[in-house]
Amino acid sequence: MYRSVVEGVEEAIFVVGVESGGVFRFITSNPAHEHATGLSREQLAGATPDEILPPDAAAHVKRQYRACLQAGRAIRYHETLDLPAGRGHWHTTLTPIRDESGDFALIAGVAVRLEEERKDEA
Numbered sequence: 384m385y386r387s388v389v390e391g392v393e394e395a396i397f398v399v400g401v402e403s404g405g406v407f408r409f410i411t412s413n414p415a416h417e418h419a420t421g422l423s424r425e426q427l428a429g430a431t432p433d434e435i436l437p438p439d440a441a442a443h444v445k446r447q448y449r450a451c452l453q454a455g456r457a458i459r460y461h462e463t464l465d466l467p468a469g470r471g472h473w474h475t476t477l478t479p480i481r482d483e484s485g486d487f488a489l490i491a492g493v494a495v496r497l498e499e500e501r502k503d504e505a
Contacts, residue, residue, distance in 0.1 A: 390413055390414060392413065392415060393415055394415060394493050394494065394495050395412070395413065395415045395416035395419045395420065395473075395492075395493070395494040395495070395496070396412065396413040396415065396416055396491075396492065396493050396494075397409065397411070397412040397413075397416050397427070397491075397492045397494075398410040398411050398412070398489055398490070398491055398492070399448060399489065399490040399492065400488070400489060401448075401452065401479075401487045401488055401489060401490060405449070406431060407431060407432055407444075407445060407448050407490070408429060408430065408431050409427040409428065409429070409430050409431075409432075409435065410427075410428065410429075410489070411424055411427070411428060412424055412427055416494070418468075419468060419471065419494070419496050420466045420467065420468050420471075421466055421467030421468030421469075422435060422466065422467060422468075432444050432445050433445075436466070437465055437466075439465065440464045440465055440466060443462065443464065444464075447460065447462070447475070447477060448477065448490055451477040451478070451479050451490055452479055452487050452490070454479075455479060456478075456479070457476055457477065457478040457479075458476070458477050459474070459475070459476045460474075460475055461473065461474055461475075461497070462475055471496050471497075471498065472496070472497040472498060473494045473495065473496055473497060474494070474495045474497060475492060475493070475494040475495075476492065476493045476494075477490050477491070477492050478490065478491045478492075
């Protein structure tokens with residue numbers, strides 16, 4: 384049931400694994416994320432930002448992931464990223480998730496492409 388919710392929402396949803404040594408590895412995304420970014424789940428699954436994103440975008444998202452972990456709570460921000468689907472302006476929320484031992488294990492992300500909001504308002 385939860386999968387149908389994640390699959391059906393219009394917001395781009397993605398999950399990033401947090402590994403030792405500060406390595407971030409994409410786990411999954413929903414269809415809205417695939418459409419908005421031009422990156423398929425198959426491309427993302429198991430890849431690090433450096434392996435799948437242009438260098439500037441990879442550096443940016445890793446900074447944001449580190450900021451999220453450092454804050455220890457959800458962070459929200461606006462960003463502009465150049466991705467395979469083109470340049471996009473996003474309002475992104477990152478939420479750190481701890482494992483049973485209390486260590487950060489995942490980051491759940493939700494991103495809304497701002498151009499879509501502007502089109503809806505017009």
